[in-house]
Amino acid sequence: MTFSNWNRPLVWLSAWVVVAVAGAAWLGHARLRVLEDAFVTDARIVHRLLSQRAVQHDAVMAMLPLLQPPVDRPGNVALPLPRLPAAYPQITQVFRRLPDSTWPANWPDALCAGAQEAVTRSGQSGHAELALADLPAGKAWLALAGQEVDFALLLDLRAAIPWEEWPMDAATSAVRVRLEYQGQAMVVQAGRPPSDGWRYAFRKTLASQSQPFDVVLAREVGWGELPWGRMLTWAVVSAAVLAALRALLRQRAAVRRAEELLRVGQVARLNQLGELAAGMAHELNQPLTALLANTQAAQRLLKDEEPDLDTARHAMGQAVEQARRASAVVGRLRRVVERPDLSGQAQPLALAAAVHEALHLLEPELRRRSIAVQVDAPADLPAVLAEPVALQQILHNLVMNALQAMEQVEASQRRLHIRLRVQGAQALLGVCDSGPGVPAEARTRLFTPFYTTRAGGLGLGLSLCESLAQAMGGELTLAPSPEGPGNRPGAEFHLLLPLAVPASLA
Ligand code: ADP
Numbered sequence: 406m407t408f409s410n411w412n413r414p415l416v417w418l419s420a421w422v423v424v425a426v427a428g429a430a431w432l433g434h435a436r437l438r439v440l441e442d443a444f445v446t447d448a449r450i451v452h453r454l455l456s457q458r459a460v461q462h463d464a465v466m467a468m469l470p471l472l473q474p475p476v477d478r479p480g481n482v483a484l485p486l487p488r489l490p491a492a493y494p495q496i497t498q499v500f501r502r503l504p505d506s507t508w509p510a511n512w513p514d515a516l517c518a519g520a521q522e523a524v525t526r527s528g529q530s531g532h533a534e535l536a537l538a539d540l541p542a543g544k545a546w547l548a549l550a551g552q553e554v555d556f557a558l559l560l561d562l563r564a565a566i567p568w569e570e571w572p573m574d575a576a577t578s579a580v581r582v583r584l585e586y587q588g589q590a591m592v593v594q595a596g597r598p599p600s601d602g603w604r605y606a607f608r609k610t611l612a613s614q615s616q617p618f619d620v621v622l623a624r625e626v627g628w629g630e631l632p633w634g635r636m637l638t639w640a641v642v643s644a645a646v647l648a649a650l651r652a653l654l655r656q657r658a659a660v661r662r663a664e665e666l667l668r669v670g671q672v673a674r675l676n677q678l679g680e681l682a683a684g685m686a687h688e689l690n691q692p693l694t695a696l697l698a699n700t701q702a703a704q705r706l707l708k709d710e711e712p713d714l715d716t717a718r719h720a721m722g723q724a725v726e727q728a729r730r731a732s733a734v735v736g737r738l739r740r741v742v743e744r745p746d747l748s749g750q751a752q753p754l755a756l757a758a759a760v761h762e763a764l765h766l767l768e769p770e771l772r773r774r775s776i777a778v779q780v781d782a783p784a785d786l787p788a789v790l791a792e793p794v795a796l797q798q799i800l801h802n803l804v805m806n807a808l809q810a811m812e813q814v815e816a817s818q819r820r821l822h823i824r825l826r827v828q829g830a831q832a833l834l835g836v837c838d839s840g841p842g843v844p845a846e847a848r849t850r851l852f853t854p855f856y857t858t859r860a861g862g863l864g865l866g867l868s869l870c871e872s873l874a875q876a877m878g879g880e881l882t883l884a885p886s887p888e889g890p891g892n893r894p895g896a897e898f899h900l901l902l903p904l905a906v907p908a909s910l911a
Contacts, residue, residue: 417651424643429636436632441605444580448607448622450572451582451593455620458495458565459613462547465493466533466558466615469501470551495565500557508557516546523548524555533558533615540589540618547615560616566593585619602627662766669766669801672794673869680854680865680872751877753788753905754796756825756832763800764823770808775816782825788905789832795873796902799881802866803836803898809859810840810896830904835884837897842886851883870900878903 502508508517519537526534528550536546536557543563549556562584573580573594581596585608607622760780764771771778804821811819820839825832843851850856852871857864867881874881884897 417647421644421647424647425640428639428643432635432639433631436630437603437626440626440630441603444605444622444624445607447572447580448609448620451622452607452609452611452620454567454570455565455584456612458567459611459616459618461493462496462558462560462565463533463613463615465496466547466549466556469499469549469556469558470554495561495563496558497561497564498559502555502557504553520546520548520557524550527555530614535615535617538586538589538618540584540586540591543591545616562591580622580624583621585621586617590621596624599623600625600627602630659769662768665766669794669797673798673801676798676869676873680869683854750792751790751903752793754791754793755786756789756791756834756902757782757786759791759793759796759800760823760825760834763797763804766801767804767808770805771821774808774812774819776808776811776819776821778821778823780823780825783827786825786832787827789902790905791877791879791902792873795877799870799873799900800834800836802870803900806866806898807836807838807840807896811838813841814839814894827904828901831879831901832904834900834902835897836900837884837895839895842894843883843896848883852881874900874902 500509508520512520516537519535523534523536523546527548533547533549536548538545540562543561545560545562547558547560549558568575575594578594579597580594581592581599582594584591584593602625604625605623608619611618611620757780760782764778764780807821811821818839822835822837824835824837827833847856847858852867853864854868855864856868871881879900879902882899882901884899886897
């Protein structure tokens with residue numbers, strides 16, 4: 406497990422990437438849906454409009470037998486009829502063929518054959534039939550078999566397009582519209598040439614038996630048509646929201662950390678006061694006891710001398726009294742600040758979590774000093790028995806000492822390594838730094854109250870930590886550093902704590 410100060414910005418960056426990409430994908434998808442819906446709607450309208458026109462042609466054909474003008478001139482050739490009203494500009498020619506006549510001689514053979522065949526089919530079906538289609542030229546011939554006379558009609562398909570009702574702007578629309586029939590095609594609307602991208606297509610045959618042309622629409626949506634402006638706005642807005650959220654969370658974490666540090670600091674100060682008193686008691690008790698013994702001896706000696714015995718006796722009595730009182734005070738103070746027994750308050754704790762909590766609290770300090778931290782802890786490390794505040798205190802002190810020691814080496818050399826492992830019935834927590842280490846002559850004195858090499862140091866931190874560790878049934882030691890020129894610099898402190906469930910029972 407590696408603890409890094411830099412994983413957090415990366416987490417936020419990844420979160421932003423996920424949110425920005427998901428939002429942009431949703432916006433793109435929504436735009437594609439809108440474009441596809443518009444395409445399908447337009448395609449249906451185009452199909453309906455063209456079908457209506459085709460049905461009109463069928464209706465005109467069906468009307469022709471009723472409008473039969475009198476046979477004005479006999480002959481054996483089909484005759485052109487007068488033009489239909491301007492309402493049907495697409496019907497460019499209409500012919501009527503009497504039973505004994507033929508289609509005009511200037512008609513190409515294919516048209517004559519097609520018309521004949523269509524008339525035969527029309528005789529069976531009872532409605533107009535397609536005689537010939539020339540879609541590239543925009544022409545189609547329809548034929549109808551009447552009771553006595555047959556009719557043929559030439560359509561200008563281009564003139565049949567109802568542009569006035571057209572759902573798209575034919576000049577600018579990206580949609581391609583074609584009529585297709587048996588491999589032929591007529592371009593109704595050019596649209597944009599085929600390209601890469603999302604493709605929409607529509608094909609449906611006209612709803613007319615005489616003009617079975619397929620209405621074919623197609624369009625592609627390119628990357629350029631995606632809503633890039635909105636996507637960009639979304640990315641910027643989501644970045645701003647996440648940045649604000651991050652700032653808020655950081656601020657709250659900083660407040661919580663400050664409160665926690667204050668708490669640890671207060672406890673530390675109280676405990677250090679206790680240590681101070683213990684140190685003073687230790688320092689004062691010896692001389693006071695000696696003073697008492699000496700003054701008692703002097704008092705005995707004075708008993709043998711003459712001058713001002715009463716005064717001397719009185720003074721010495723006072724001294725004895727004061728010395729006794731001082732001794733009693735010191736004794737009482739000592740009893741008050743005797744090492745606390747924390748073993749009763751110990752509870753099962755996850756050591757790795759406590760380490761991370763301490764590192765979290767000191768994160769600004771670590772960052773300020775550019776210290777790389779590594780924590781190695783087996784995932785299955787059993788819980789230890791410890792008092793939570795005391796454990797935090799020890800960790801805080803050890804890490805702070807390491808940070809302060811590493812101020813003496815270059816920033817690039819600063820490494821804090823914390824490792825946890827089981828050692829017998831205890832858990833061992835090693836705090837190892839890459840500072841200058843502890844000189845041999847100082848090794849035995851580190852845990853003595855008031856020993857310090859730091860300007861402004863009290864020299865009580867380690868002795869306090871040692872007391873707290875022992876009070877929890879544990880131990881705090883400076884790990885031996887092997888001597889020799891190849892030695893790694895730095896100091897390593899070992900904190901041993903009893904396992905909540907001894908390894909032998911687990
Ligand atoms: P203080 O921090 O007030 O000096 P401590 O009891 O915490 O008191 O530390 C006592 C002394 O032990 C320090 O002044 C320092 O000389 C030494 N010391 C503690 N930790 C380290 C360390 N990680 N590396 C080198 N020296 C250390």
